Amino acid sequence: MSKEAILNKLSDAVVSGKPDLAKQGANEALAAKIDALDAINGGLVKGMSIVGDKYAARQVYLPQVLMSAHTMYAGLDILLPAIPKAAMANVKKCATAVVEGDVHDIGKNIVKTMLTAGGFDVTDLGKDVPIASIVSDAKAKKWDILALSTLMTPTMDGMKAAVDGLIENGYRKNVKICIGGAPTSPAFAKEIGADHRDANAQDCVAWLKERF
Amino acid sequence: MPTNKEIAFAAVMNDKAGGRLSTYPIACGVNRKLVNGGITYRDWAHDPKLYAQAFIEGQKKFSYDFAIGLMDLSVMAGDLGAGVRMDEQNTPFVDKPIVNSVEDYEKLKVPDIKKGRSSVILEGTRIFSQALNDQVVTAGFIEGPLLVLTQAAGAERVFMDMFTNPSAVHTALKTMTAFDTEMVKGFGKTGCVGLVWDYLWANYSCLGDKEYEEFEGKYCRPLNKLTGTEGMAFAIHSCADLPHLDTQIFDFKPAIYSMAYYPLIPDSPSASEAIAKGYADNCLLAGQIDPQLFIRGSVEKITQVTKDLCQEVKTALCKKGLGPRYCIASGCEVPPDVHTKMENIAAVVETTKKFGKIDW
Numbered sequence: 001m002s003k004e005a006i007l008n009k010l011s012d013a014v015v016s017g018k019p020d021l022a023k024q025g026a027n028e029a030l031a032a033k034i035d036a037l038d039a040i041n042g043g044l045v046k047g048m049s050i051v052g053d054k055y056a057a058r059q060v061y062l063p064q065v066l067m068s069a070h071t072m073y074a075g076l077d078i079l080l081p082a083i084p085k086a087a088m089a090n091v092k093k094c095a096t097a098v099v100e101g102d103v104h105d106i107g108k109n110i111v112k113t114m115l116t117a118g119g120f121d122v123t124d125l126g127k128d129v130p131i132a133s134i135v136s137d138a139k140a141k142k143w144d145i146l147a148l149s150t151l152m153t154p155t156m157d158g159m160k161a162a163v164d165g166l167i168e169n170g171y172r173k174n175v176k177i178c179i180g181g182a183p184t185s186p187a188f189a190k191e192i193g194a195d196h197r198d199a200n201a202q203d204c205v206a207w208l209k210e211r212f
Numbered sequence: 213m214p215t216n217k218e219i220a221f222a223a224v225m226n227d228k229a230g231g232r233l234s235t236y237p238i239a240c241g242v243n244r245k246l247v248n249g250g251i252t253y254r255d256w257a258h259d260p261k262l263y264a265q266a267f268i269e270g271q272k273k274f275s276y277d278f279a280i281g282l283m284d285l286s287v288m289a290g291d292l293g294a295g296v297r298m299d300e301q302n303t304p305f306v307d308k309p310i311v312n313s314v315e316d317y318e319k320l321k322v323p324d325i326k327k328g329r330s331s332v333i334l335e336g337t338r339i340f341s342q343a344l345n346d347q348v349v350t351a352g353f354i355e356g357p358l359l360v361l362t363q364a365a366g367a368e369r370v371f372m373d374m375f376t377n378p379s380a381v382h383t384a385l386k387t388m389t390a391f392d393t394e395m396v397k398g399f400g401k402t403g404c405v406g407l408v409w410d411y412l413w414a415n416y417s418c419l420g421d422k423e424y425e426e427f428e429g430k431y432c433r434p435l436n437k438l439t440g441t442e443g444m445a446f447a448i449h450s451c452a453d454l455p456h457l458d459t460q461i462f463d464f465k466p467a468i469y470s471m472a473y474y475p476l477i478p479d480s481p482s483a484s485e486a487i488a489k490g491y492a493d494n495c496l497l498a499g500q501i502d503p504q505l506f507i508r509g510s511v512e513k514i515t516q517v518t519k520d521l522c523q524e525v526k527t528a529l530c531k532k533g534l535g536p537r538y539c540i541a542s543g544c545e546v547p548p549d550v551h552t553k554m555e556n557i558a559a560v561v562e563t564t565k566k567f568g569k570i571d572w
Contacts, residue, residue: 062418063371153547
């Protein structure tokens, strides 16, 4: 199978939400000595980008996006270990988290997927994540970007605590902080000292790409 | 001068004799701060007398036009067996979903509604309805089948299983519909005037029309009908960003539709846009004050926002030749947070009563 055919297979697998097909395509890419980064960008990411555009245009909805994300990660699990460490040296490191006290993570997972598709090295901290660990890990692991989410009002204060904690430990100037979730707003982002608030994962990725 | 109840009925019936817009900031759990000098969320959510007392005290203090018995969205999931994290002062949520495999969908059973927090809501609604039915329009609050399932099983899991294991999801939805049926019959015995359904997933950020119809719409219609058969007015609340208004208003035909507004999200309809598109022609629309203003806004700010909203909807209603078909409300529940400013709730009610007047 040609390189183009394999890349199309990976892209189509993501668009149609078929993880087994993505695994097959990823293995075929490695067997054909296709550069893993090419397979990711020209196959999986291309497919996720198509899905993102379709979601924005309301041609597909959340179930399809989640299946496509699941498919992309199935392919990434095979392709990422094949990338030489040197090729990842300049990739910006990002962490995603739903702050402590909240477990609503669909929005955060969509952001995580789009950041991954956007070429960032994403560490997903999960949901109900203690603020102290977000703050200390950001500095210890030298994250460039912190994307925080909450859907609940009482836990919004955790976002402020994270920003304050990063100021206190001296790492704030090294990290872009984006927030999201229904109760948040650009005004709230400004109030707590975050850099950005977005309602759309793709727009957030575009905002970050402009800054890196 | 018309009473609160007369104002509320006039609003629902599009009766211009009402004389002003109705109002109900969706202040539910926050009213616990008025009971016995302030009680915890946990106590409020587990004792029907305390639950009801919060609505009664809220009515005494604020003089609303409605009383709607919303607790939180983990009530039915908790009674199905999901683990609920109940903090003392915050909205509880499911932290241990009950569905961990496809087979688990089939194991879901309708719980005994005489136990758990379902029984607290039913008995509490009965108590506050008895106490307030002569003052306001009362209503119970219930979660739709897909919302109950996603709360119990985890939304991401359910959405992906819609693709990979749809028959298992449908099996569970039939159980959720049976649970809802029991609850509707229970609410029918409480004496509340209406029943508000939360059909959260009818929302273009999550589901298209086709998916919604398959996984909730077809289950809703018999429940909507049953609501009327059991003697209650049918109402819907949705705090989603892009609700399926054609389905939920033109097809389901509720008496009241409560909605939120997200100005930063393209196509999220403002109050005047919703009125202009005909959604208030046959139903009372309610909304759309940002719930965050009740915590983070000043009295001056929320007063101005309320005043502006009154003017916006009065103009839009007059353009359509409608009566008082808009209720000034919060787009979602007033946060039941200890820091919520009670004076901001008062400001919304008082401002609506002053600036919501209109001489048709």
